Amino acid sequence: MSTPIAKLPIAQRPRERLLALGPQALSDNELLALLLGQGRRGASALELAAELIADHGGVAGLAAARPEELARRTGVGAAKAATLVAAFQLACRARSEPDPAPRLLGSDDLARVAAPLFAGARVERMLVLVCDARHRLRRTVFVAEGAIDRVAVPVREILSAVLRHDGRGFAVAHNHPSGDPRPSDDDRRASTLLRLAAETVGLRFLDHVVLAGDRWASAAPLDPDE
Structure with a gap:
């Protein structure tokens, strides 16, 4: 039987671990579970996160997934798919050119x-x-x-x-x-x-x-x- 995150010991819950130790301390599965919020019947958010990452060959593959592709997954749906795509896009923009008005000279x-x-x-x-x-x-x-x-x-x-x-x-x-x-x-x-x-x-x-x-x-x- 799957154990819901809310019933895990506090020290093992992703949100509490992030607040206490910082995001660097969390695994990819834990970070993704925080974005998902909830799992599905028979699988916790952590387990659903692990499935998504494995099915897409890692975080990079998941980041490239289209919203409609993610939404078809049982337990994800349109709202969670939009949240994931938005999070990856924000991360991408954060890595882009910091100068708001760079010169395009070449x-x-x-x-x-x-x-x-x-x-x-x-x-x-x-x-x-x-x-x-x-x-x-x-x-x-x-x-x-x-x-x-x-x-x-x-x-x-x-x-x-x-x-x-x-x-x-x-x-x-x-x-x-x-x-x-x-x-x-x-x-x-x-x-x-x-x-x-x-x-x-x-x-x-x-x-x-x-x-x-x-x-x-x-x-x-x-x-x-x-």
Whole structure:
């Protein structure tokens, strides 16, 4: 029979251990159990936490799980799934660029700022990084999800996002869930399209970076002869 957390000795309860010893003293299962709050019939929150971590191959795999995937698990549901996804996203943001207005002076700056925002993404997404006249970041906006190519790239929506946030320039980033950051011809055509569109409305197109985990590559616009 499963033992509910409330019936464990006080010294073994995750919440009391955290308050007395700090979060570093808790195991992954204990930390996750605190987020879950409750288990399910026949399994405590600690046991449900252990199952989730094991089924996803560890905490990193669990952090990459989509909300609907977690919600289907007996004992989790939509509310707990949202709590878990929100907690992992906050942790990801806490590790991201501490400067609220970093300058995007090169592809490496763009990749460093954008990469944490794609943590756990399993489909292609496109991010717009809106900058001021000195290339300082003003806002980040996701504008598309799914395959990104010459036809699908939402040029109008990208330009609208930049102008709406008083940008003077912009860069874009998207991910390759395949793990290969090498830009395709369609990626480079998208860069060409964005550069030309930016010129027509007096904006500066800075760069287009393709991300794949901790690797990245710049998708340079195509030369006229290509």
